[in-house]
Amino acid sequence: MDLSQYLEMFIDETKEHLQNLNDQVLVLEAEPDNIDTINEIFRAAHSLKGMAGTMGFKRMQRLTHDMENVFSEIRNGKMSVTPDLVDIVFKCLDAIEEYLDCIINTSDEGENDNEELINMLNACLKAEGAPEDVKPAQPEVKEEDKKEEDNDKRKFLHIDIADFEKNAITEAKAKNLNVYGVTVYIDESCVLKAARAFLVFKGLENKGEIIKSVPGVQDIEDEKFDFDFSMLIISDKSLEEIKKIISNVSEIKEVVIENYEIPNDVEVVSSVQKEEKAPEKEEVKKKKAAPAKNSKPVANRSVRVDIEKLDVLMNLVSELIIAKNGLVSVSNQEDSKTSMQSFNEQIEYLERITTNLHESVMKVRMVPIESVVNRFPRMIRDLSKKLGKEMELIMTGEDTELDRTVIDEIGDPLMHMLRNSADHGLEPTIERLKLGKPQVGTIQLNAYQDGNNVTIEVIDDGAGIDVEKVKASAIKKGTITEEQAEMMTEKDAIDLLFRPAFSTSEKITDVSGRGVGLDVVKNKIEGLGGDVEVSTKLGEGTKFTVRLPLTLAIIQALMVEVRQEKYAIPLNSIVTIEDVSVHDIKYVQQKEVINLRGTVIPLVRLDEALDCSPREEEPENLVVVIVKKGDKQTGLVIDNLLGQQEIVIKPLGKYINIHRMISGATILGDGEVALIIDSNALI
Amino acid sequence: MDENAVVNESKQYIVVKLDNEQYGIDITFIDNIVRMQQITRVPKAQSYFAGVINLRGEIIPVMSLRTKFGLPDKEYTNATRIIIVKPESNAKIGVLVDEVREVVALEDDNIEKAVYEEQGSNLLGVGKYNDTLISLLNIQGVIQDLDNA
Numbered sequence: 001m002d003l004s005q006y007l008e009m010f011i012d013e014t015k016e017h018l019q020n021l022n023d024q025v026l027v028l029e030a031e032p033d034n035i036d037t038i039n040e041i042f043r044a045a046h047s048l049k050g051m052a053g054t055m056g057f058k059r060m061q062r063l064t065h066d067m068e069n070v071f072s073e074i075r076n077g078k079m080s081v082t083p084d085l086v087d088i089v090f091k092c093l094d095a096i097e098e099y100l101d102c103i104i105n106t107s108d109e110g111e112n113d114n115e116e117l118i119n120m121l122n123a124c125l126k127a128e129g130a131p132e133d134v135k136p137a138q139p140e141v142k143e144e145d146k147k148e149e150d151n152d153k154r155k156f157l158h159i160d161i162a163d164f165e166k167n168a169i170t171e172a173k174a175k176n177l178n179v180y181g182v183t184v185y186i187d188e189s190c191v192l193k194a195a196r197a198f199l200v201f202k203g204l205e206n207k208g209e210i211i212k213s214v215p216g217v218q219d220i221e222d223e224k225f226d227f228d229f230s231m232l233i234i235s236d237k238s239l240e241e242i243k244k245i246i247s248n249v250s251e252i253k254e255v256v257i258e259n260y261e262i263p264n265d266v267e268v269v270s271s272v273q274k275e276e277k278a279p280e281k282e283e284v285k286k287k288k289a290a291p292a293k294n295s296k297p298v299a300n301r302s303v304r305v306d307i308e309k310l311d312v313l314m315n316l317v318s319e320l321i322i323a324k325n326g327l328v329s330v331s332n333q334e335d336s337k338t339s340m341q342s343f344n345e346q347i348e349y350l351e352r353i354t355t356n357l358h359e360s361v362m363k364v365r366m367v368p369i370e371s372v373v374n375r376f377p378r379m380i381r382d383l384s385k386k387l388g389k390e391m392e393l394i395m396t397g398e399d400t401e402l403d404r405t406v407i408d409e410i411g412d413p414l415m416h417m418l419r420n421s422a423d424h425g426l427e428p429t430i431e432r433l434k435l436g437k438p439q440v441g442t443i444q445l446n447a448y449q450d451g452n453n454v455t456i457e458v459i460d461d462g463a464g465i466d467v468e469k470v471k472a473s474a475i476k477k478g479t480i481t482e483e484q485a486e487m488m489t490e491k492d493a494i495d496l497l498f499r500p501a502f503s504t505s506e507k508i509t510d511v512s513g514r515g516v517g518l519d520v521v522k523n524k525i526e527g528l529g530g531d532v533e534v535s536t537k538l539g540e541g542t543k544f545t546v547r548l549p550l551t552l553a554i555i556q557a558l559m560v561e562v563r564q565e566k567y568a569i570p571l572n573s574i575v576t577i578e579d580v581s582v583h584d585i586k587y588v589q590q591k592e593v594i595n596l597r598g599t600v601i602p603l604v605r606l607d608e609a610l611d612c613s614p615r616e617e618e619p620e621n622l623v624v625v626i627v628k629k630g631d632k633q634t635g636l637v638i639d640n641l642l643g644q645q646e647i648v649i650k651p652l653g654k655y656i657n658i659h660r661m662i663s664g665a666t667i668l669g670d671g672e673v674a675l676i677i678d679s680n681a682l683i
Numbered sequence: 684m685d686e687n688a689v690v691n692e693s694k695q696y697i698v699v700k701l702d703n704e705q706y707g708i709d710i711t712f713i714d715n716i717v718r719m720q721q722i723t724r725v726p727k728a729q730s731y732f733a734g735v736i737n738l739r740g741e742i743i744p745v746m747s748l749r750t751k752f753g754l755p756d757k758e759y760t761n762a763t764r765i766i767i768v769k770p771e772s773n774a775k776i777g778v779l780v781d782e783v784r785e786v787v788a789l790e791d792d793n794i795e796k797a798v799y800e801e802q803g804s805n806l807l808g809v810g811k812y813n814d815t816l817i818s819l820l821n822i823q824g825v826i827q828d829l830d831n832a
Contacts (some may be wrong), residue, residue, distance in 0.1 A: 565723070611726045611727065652742055653742055654774035656728050656729070656735070657727075657729050665735060667737050672721055673721075674723065675725065
């Protein structure tokens with residue numbers, strides 16, 4: 001069966017389960033006795049196993065299966081959660097993620113067996129033998145043991161079956177009855193596998209006695225099995241007859257049936273059964289691998305959309321069609337006067353729909369920032385271990401929504417900043433104690449909506465930025481001269497951090513200090529139309545503030561004309577628009593500036609910057625659009641103002657080289673293309 | 684069915700004109716042919732890019748084959764066309780030509796391959812069709828070249 005159609009769903013759901021597991025294991029680390037959490041982890045691991053099995057990812061299935069085993073033991077109170085175990089589990093999660101990445105890229109899980117991890121998990125299981133005797137001191141736990149005994153039988157089959165089964169088989173043999181070992185494989189496309197299994201049991205009931213089934217009958221009824229189950233059956237009928245009965249049930253792929261001999265050793269039972277299964281599984285795997293390879297282009301990116309939002313969209317689209325029909329009927333009207341009136345009505349109607357449609361589509365594109373930040377607690381935990389610093393991450397505003405395009409890009413910069421705070425910001429625990437600070441360092445990640453922007457703050461209560469140290473380091477690296485350093489304000493010095501290849505950390509660590517970092521962060525965020533600010537207090541901490549536009553796709557812009565060409569300037573970068581007389585232009589270092597209410601602002605002739613043909617005659621008054629970047633301002637000289645307009649940003653396409661000052665293009669009402677000016681590049 | 688076999692061996696080309704020369708573009712790369720429309724200049728782009736156009740809501744860069752091949756500019760006429768080429772599945776580019784003439788099917792036997800090799804990767808060869816010669820454009824080469832320019 002071709003499973004590729006489910007691949008996207010599988011990937012999405014696996015991601016969700018992984019995230020859930022990561023979160024829950026973090027909780028577990030803090031509260032090792034939390035039964036709810038353990039149950040949740042068990043369930044998630046179980047689902048993962050099932051999903052991986054269904055998709056034919058055997059390695060992933062095996063790993064999750066062993067994880068599930070461990071948590072089953074923990075759930076039954078036979079094992080306790082140790083920090084070591086948590087570490088192993090985290091490693092397993094990483095390994096599963098690796099599988100998933102591999103699957104996303106190639107639709108195959110790869111060759112890594114992660115034998116080591118599986119062994120570690122199994123070692124945990126075995127080690128549990130000793131503490132088991134110590135544990136039952138708590139009566140509560142013991143009670144649970146009994147309740148869960150049914151489950152245990154399934155897992156430790158070879159132990160439990162040893163005695164009574166042996167007896168039953170011996171008895172049967174004495175009565176000259178046949179004992180068969182049967183493994184039934186159900187077709188993978190089967191929807192009601194429990195029902196099929198039930199039919200198998202029902203058919204066999206009359207012919208003999210089923211002494212044992214794996215998994216247990218109850219589990220099979222609950223569909224708690226993959227696509228195969230095994231059983232031992234005592235019967236006076238021939239092997240062929242039994243086989244026929246089972247094969248007659250529809251959607252059964254294969255029946256493996258053999259005379260069953262009492263093994264000398266219990267261990268052998270399981271290995272015999274395994275041998276029976278092994279070649280079959282191999283075959284299944286091969287079958288599944290083949291179609292997967294054909295579907296090379298794997299997994300598109302997808303967004304999960306609330307069905308209600310989709311309904312709204314559908315509704316609007318149907319209204320759009322009605323509006324179109326309205327326009328058609330208006331155009332057929334003969335009387336020009338009434339047709340003009342109803343034409344205008346239809347246009348208004350259409351306008352209302354498109355506004356709503358725009359709003360709804362934007363909502364569909366909005367994704368809560370949670371999907372990016374929810375992996376950070378795990379990261380901070382790992383960093384904390386790696387760096388030997390105690391720290392905690394406090395997050396607020398995870399439900400703040402951002403445009404999908406921004407969400408996709410913002411993850412890495414945020415991660416950089418958090419790593420930066422953890423490594424450079426926070427002091428080592430010993431130092432913190434000396435300074436009388438709380439032992440555990442705090443990093444805060446706050447997100448909130450602020451007008452048309454979303455602000456994300458990364459705050460640490462660490463050492464803060466030592467401006468002098470930054471300057472010294474910059475001088476040493478030759479980025480600035482000593483004279484320049486003297487002149488620098490604190491703010492300028494902090495901006496040095498955003499220069500490429502700048503790191504104040506003396507030692508290079510795994511985490512940061514390679515000098516690749518803040519400049520990349522800044523570039524990325526500015527690329528998204530946002531900005532970064534830093535404020536710091538020596539000894540008290542540092543605060544990075546990232547401001548991002550709510551959406552990238554649609555912005556308010558000022559349309560201007562330069563010669564005959566139309567350009568759009570994003571409204572959020574515009575401060576004011578001024579009429580300036582040519583006589584007010586002064587020169588500083590041969591550059592044109594104006595003195596606007598006490599501020600000296602440099603002028604940029606947009607026509608020159610854009611290579612337009614020169615103006616024949618210089619007018620008396622210039623129209624100047626004052627734009628800002630941070631607290632720097634620049635005046636852009638344009639020819640004409642056309643007005644404010646909502647524009648849809650579109651990329652200019654591949655192949656064409658685009659100057660930094662053009663951030664994209666938009667299509668105007670008349671179908672004409674206007675370029676969008678990124679004023680940041682002109683300042 | 685025999686007829687089909689013959690067709691399969693030959694490739695179809697759209698024949699376009701620049702001045703008096705005829706060029707052929709492999710039809711498999713062509714997405715669309717549109718009439719001349721308003722082109723918005725893009726400052727600071729490569730010189731042979733005339734600008735960008737709006738093709739049904741999508742913005743597509745348009746290069747002038749004349750400028751690219753060092754021919755002098757020419758007034759746009761009623762015959763001027765923009766050929767929308769799709770060299771990759773996710774990218775389109777417009778190519779400005781003086782005139783689009785016809786679609787021809789050329790068999791491999793009628794294509795002279797080595798002749799124009801020294802001219803770089805812009806040409807695949809020269810095709811003979813009836814009495815005329817058609818220079819076959821290596822459209823991917825022409826476009827790939829842009830990266831280096």
